[in-house]
Amino acid sequence: MRIQNTLRIALRAIQRNKIRSALTMLGVIIGVASVIAMIALGSGARASIDQQIQAQGTNVIFVSSGSFGRPGGGAVRGGAGSVTTLTLDDAKAISEVRGVTRMSPMVRGRAQVIAGDQNWNTSVEGGNEDYLAIRNWALASGANFTPRDVLVAEKVCLLGDTVVRNLFPDQDPVGQVIRVKNLPFRVLGVLVPKGQGQFGQDQDDLIIAPYTTIQKKLLGITYIQQVYLSADNSDDVERVAVDITRLMRQRHRITNPEEDDFTVRTVEEMAATRVQMANTMTGLLMSVASVSLLVGGIGIMNIMLVSVTERTREIGLRMAVGARTRDILRQFLAEAVSLSVVGGVAGIALGVLVSQGMTWKLGWPTMITSTSILVAFAFAGAVGVFFGYYPARKAANLDPIEALRYE
Amino acid sequence: MSTAPVSGEPLIRVVDLRKSYVLGDVTVHALRGVDMEIGAGSFVAIVGASGSGKSTFMNILGLLDRPSGGRYFLEGQDVSGFDRDRRAILRNRKIGFVFQNFNLLPRTSALENVELPLLYDGHARSGEDRHRKALGLLQAVGLGERAHHTPNQLSGGQQQRVAIARALVNDPEILLADEPTGNLDSRTSVEIMEILQRLNREKRITIILITHEHDIAEYGQRVVAFRDGRVVSDRAVESRRDAAAELAALPALQEEAAV
Numbered sequence: 001m002r003i004q005n006t007l008r009i010a011l012r013a014i015q016r017n018k019i020r021s022a023l024t025m026l027g028v029i030i031g032v033a034s035v036i037a038m039i040a041l042g043s044g045a046r047a048s049i050d051q052q053i054q055a056q057g058t059n060v061i062f063v064s065s066g067s068f069g070r071p072g073g074g075a076v077r078g079g080a081g082s083v084t085t086l087t088l089d090d091a092k093a094i095s096e097v098r099g100v101t102r103m104s105p106m107v108r109g110r111a112q113v114i115a116g117d118q119n120w121n122t123s124v125e126g127g128n129e130d131y132l133a134i135r136n137w138a139l140a141s142g143a144n145f146t147p148r149d150v151l152v153a154e155k156v157c158l159l160g161d162t163v164v165r166n167l168f169p170d171q172d173p174v175g176q177v178i179r180v181k182n183l184p185f186r187v188l189g190v191l192v193p194k195g196q197g198q199f200g201q202d203q204d205d206l207i208i209a210p211y212t213t214i215q216k217k218l219l220g221i222t223y224i225q226q227v228y229l230s231a232d233n234s235d236d237v238e239r240v241a242v243d244i245t246r247l248m249r250q251r252h253r254i255t256n257p258e259e260d261d262f263t264v265r266t267v268e269e270m271a272a273t274r275v276q277m278a279n280t281m282t283g284l285l286m287s288v289a290s291v292s293l294l295v296g297g298i299g300i301m302n303i304m305l306v307s308v309t310e311r312t313r314e315i316g317l318r319m320a321v322g323a324r325t326r327d328i329l330r331q332f333l334a335e336a337v338s339l340s341v342v343g344g345v346a347g348i349a350l351g352v353l354v355s356q357g358m359t360w361k362l363g364w365p366t367m368i369t370s371t372s373i374l375v376a377f378a379f380a381g382a383v384g385v386f387f388g389y390y391p392a393r394k395a396a397n398l399d400p401i402e403a404l405r406y407e
Numbered sequence: 408m409s410t411a412p413v414s415g416e417p418l419i420r421v422v423d424l425r426k427s428y429v430l431g432d433v434t435v436h437a438l439r440g441v442d443m444e445i446g447a448g449s450f451v452a453i454v455g456a457s458g459s460g461k462s463t464f465m466n467i468l469g470l471l472d473r474p475s476g477g478r479y480f481l482e483g484q485d486v487s488g489f490d491r492d493r494r495a496i497l498r499n500r501k502i503g504f505v506f507q508n509f510n511l512l513p514r515t516s517a518l519e520n521v522e523l524p525l526l527y528d529g530h531a532r533s534g535e536d537r538h539r540k541a542l543g544l545l546q547a548v549g550l551g552e553r554a555h556h557t558p559n560q561l562s563g564g565q566q567q568r569v570a571i572a573r574a575l576v577n578d579p580e581i582l583l584a585d586e587p588t589g590n591l592d593s594r595t596s597v598e599i600m601e602i603l604q605r606l607n608r609e610k611r612i613t614i615i616l617i618t619h620e621h622d623i624a625e626y627g628q629r630v631v632a633f634r635d636g637r638v639v640s641d642r643a644v645e646s647r648r649d650a651a652a653e654l655a656a657l658p659a660l661q662e663e664a665a666v
């Protein structure tokens with residue numbers, strides 16, 4: 001039998017039982033919609049991580065004190081940041097490594113900040129005059145602090161957007177004085193907003209000041225916690241990171257890498273970790289979504305079995321007038337696949353809507369790709385073939401006489 | 408895979424045809440060795456009590472079922488061993504069925520019911536061609552204006568005429584009718600017999616008519632009687648009934664009665 005006729009008969013059978021067909025499709029619709037939405041979430045997360053790397057610069061390297069626990073590592077080391085062995089001399093030596101263009105030492109703390117009658121608890125980051133350039137961060141107004149400010153540990157600072165909104169709701173903060181742990185700091189500039197980070201954290205909730213000031217006036221320390229670097233060429237980042245590691249081991253007299261008291265990471269490595277996390281999450285959600293698609297398929301199989309039983313006499317009659325095994329097989333397969341494909345198309349539409357809803361209402365980044373639509377469509381079709389085959393086979397193998405006599 | 412007629416062979420020849428059904432410990436012998444020849448263009452009525460094996464015999468002749476023993480030659484070719492699909496192709500090309508309960512597809516127009524066999528004959532033809540062919544046959548059985556009615560909008564006699572049109576749509580050589588008038592009143596039965604006799608006379612279609620009513624059997628040329636799975640008599644009809652003549656007479660009779 002010709003394919004158009006097969007399809008026509010299948011579509012008519014579906015139309016004949018509109019409500020039943022719609023309910024059957026619902027399983028596939030929900031399954032496909034969730035697959036689409038989950039892929040959209042995953043792609044959205046990856047895209048936003050990519051975007052952040054672009055924003056931050058792909059050529060940034062961090063050296064932190066302490067080492068992240070490595071599996072199998074025998075010695076118990078402090079976590080990154082909790083060790084006091086990273087020094088300014090280390091930072092200076094690192095900045096001499098070939099390929100390093102900018103370097104900023106980095107310390108960090110939290111403090112209560114007060115301006116007039118407003119007060120706010122925020123993160124205080126200390127760097128040098130290159131810190132903003134390394135982080136690819138521009139000023140919305142005012143000016144960066146100078147090398148001299150760093151040298152003499154001047155009490156000056158730059159405010160993140162969130163801090164501005166909380167301390168200076170309706171006033172230009174540049175030139176004003178704020179109190180950080182009761183010390184007066186002059187506001188030199190305001191940073192452009194960066195928005196939410198990958199985990200929803202507010203990247204604009206901070207003030208930045210010379211690291212020397214933070215070390216001496218706020219934390220009372222002489223060591224540093226991190227070194228931020230940029231390499232002149234993003235292709236060179238890996239090599240620079242390796243050179244820095246070698247240099248640091250030399251300076252700290254470390255022979256066994258498991259005893260490292262520092263960690264060298266590139267932005268790309270960090271992004272890779274986050275992409276991996278995003279992928280794991282997406283994978284998990286996808287498997288839940290696939291289960292609903294599977295349930296949808298079982299629904300189709302169930303209805304097709306009912307349909308075969310109901311139409312036993314019709315099958316017998318078609319056989320009597322010359323339908324062959326494959327004609328009946330195709331007819332019922334076409335019906336199952338039509339159910340799943342129509343459900344799949346509706347599911348894709350619903351999935352796109354749900355993804356956009358998540359972006360609008362929850363602010364989660366989502367991205368619909370043509371691949372995800374094709375994959376979902378193919379999946380829906382495959383579900384129809386897979387779950388439709390058994391009922392179709394059953395119909396095609398009926399005995400013509402018994403089918404004709406069926407009551 | 409056409410079955411070239413072998414010269415001297417009748418259209419249908421069965422030799423020692425047997426069919427038994429095994430139901431648990433019991434074996435039911437529906438056919439216990441039937442020998443018969445049916446020539447092309449004949450009109451054979453098969454009679455017998457209920458359970459005598461008539462339908463079983465017809466299902467084997469119609470290639471819906473396979474014999475448990477014996478041989479079936481169709482146009483000289485032994486078709487007893489044909490597999491499902493080869494039998495389906497032969498049914499489609501050579502055989503038309505008319506059943507007691509009409510067996511039309513519900514909620515499907517008369518026209519589409521008649522077109523059904525055309526979907527399976529392997530010819531690529533347009534929907535328009537199919538419609539034209541089916542409509543021609545509906546007109547031939549007097550249902551041209553009912554082409555778009557569904558079975559539940561048609562009387563029993565009209566449904567059976569749709570079924571006959573369907574059986575004819577692939578120009579079969581043989582028309583098998585299993586108690587076609589079993590569910591119809593006597594006048595409608597005569598109308599159906601008129602169509603069968605006309606097809607047999609004008610188109611030379613071989614007709615095998617199963618009935619348990621002896622007066623209906625008299626519309627055939629030859630009556631074969633079955634009992635317990637065997638042929639017990641096989642005779643030519645001496646004074647054959649003519650359905651067309653009877654129909655012509657009927658309204659007149661009714662008018663007389665009304666006066």
Ligand SMILES: Nc1ncnc2c1ncn2[C@@H]1O[C@H](COP(=O)(O)OP(=O)(O)O)[C@@H](O)[C@H]1O
Binds near residue numbers: 428436437
């Ligand atoms: N599928 C079947 N299974 C078991 N017995 C059957 C089956 N079909 C027919 N029979 C038996 O075969 C015999 C002949 O049946 P059938 O050919 O239908 O008779 P008829 O058409 O003359 O009334 C009956 O005894 C019937 O019960």
Ligand SMILES: [Mg+2]
Binds near residue numbers: 461462463
């Ligand atoms: Mg019978």
